[in-house]
Amino acid sequence: NTPAPVITIDGPTASGKGTIASLVADRLGWAVLDSGALYRLTALSVLRSGVNADDVDAVAQLARTLNVTFDGERILLDGEDVAQAIRKEDVGNLASRIAAYQPVREALLQRQRDFRQAPGLVADGRDMGTVVFPDAPLKIFLVANVRARAERRYKQLMEKGFSVKLTDLLEDMQARDARDAGRANAPLVAAADAVTIDSSGLSIDQTVSRVLALWSERQP
Ligand code: CDP
Ligand code: CDP
Numbered sequence: 613n614t615p616a617p618v619i620t621i622d623g624p625t626a627s628g629k630g631t632i633a634s635l636v637a638d639r640l641g642w643a644v645l646d647s648g649a650l651y652r653l654t655a656l657s658v659l660r661s662g663v664n665a666d667d668v669d670a671v672a673q674l675a676r677t678l679n680v681t682f683d684g685e686r687i688l689l690d691g692e693d694v695a696q697a698i699r700k701e702d703v704g705n706l707a708s709r710i711a712a713y714q715p716v717r718e719a720l721l722q723r724q725r726d727f728r729q730a731p732g733l734v735a736d737g738r739d740m741g742t743v744v745f746p747d748a749p750l751k752i753f754l755v756a757n758v759r760a761r762a763e764r765r766y767k768q769l770m771e772k773g774f775s776v777k778l779t780d781l782l783e784d785m786q787a788r789d790a791r792d793a794g795r796a797n798a799p800l801v802a803a804a805d806a807v808t809i810d811s812s813g814l815s816i817d818q819t820v821s822r823v824l825a826l827w828s829e830r831q832p
Contacts, residue, residue, distance in 0.1 A: 616730045619733075620737075622802070627811060640827070644736075649698060653698060711738075725744060756812040759782070
């Protein structure tokens with residue numbers, strides 16, 4: 613019995629991973645895993661519990677014991693919908709910091725693999741193709757230049773009613789890029805067998821079509 617297929621979509625922040633993953637999943641009728649949400653949920657738990665973010669073991673313990681339910685658009689943490697709260701920049705920045713802790717990554721590993729189910733899964737993050745689903749039959753590395761990504765995130769946050777400055781976002785993004793790529797544990801790198809898509813000049817539809825075309829090419 614072969615495991616359900618997985619399409620992994622890894623790449624830097626705001627390259628469109630989440631957007632593309634959920635549209636591709638819709639088109640295929642597959643499940644979706646937003647792995648970044650798990651790191652963000654852990655970060656939110658750190659902020660709310662008052663645990664010292666430098667205390668690796670205490671943070672890993674929070675990751676291990678997260679009481680979370682994914683329910684469509686809703687993300688319930690201890691029964692409370694935190695789908696909006698985890699999108700804030702301070703949560704994202706802390707998520708990127710604690711994602712460098714190996715015990716945190718290990719605590720979240722099985723939880724991520726549990727999302728794999730028939731007829732298939734689209735998983736987005738940083739290490740979906742390299743660490744979590746190394747046997748995935750299609751791996752996408754989705755990139756876009758930092759300027760395009762900062763502008764996308766700016767629009768997204770303004771629409772959600774968060775007020776931010778584009779220059780601050782650009783700076784944060786460069787810092788986060790460096791941290792995600794430079795960390796020792798599961799750094800952001802393309803899997804050897806990943807296909808890179810640069811979406812800087814592509815629309816959402818064009819990007820989705822490209823992923824779906826790659827997937828149908830791989831069908832017997
Ligand atoms: O939306 P954005 O790309 O900024 O972040 P995210 O995908 O929601 O993930 C939040 C943080 O979690 C990222 O900055 C990564 O450092 C970390 N992360 C990770 O280390 N591994 C993953 N598979 C997913 C996210
Ligand atoms: O998950 P990740 O952080 O990589 O990105 P996202 O949360 O999906 O955000 C990407 C934003 O860029 C969304 O607001 C999309 O509407 C927009 N966008 C895109 O994803 N792809 C394009 N080709 C153009 C815009």
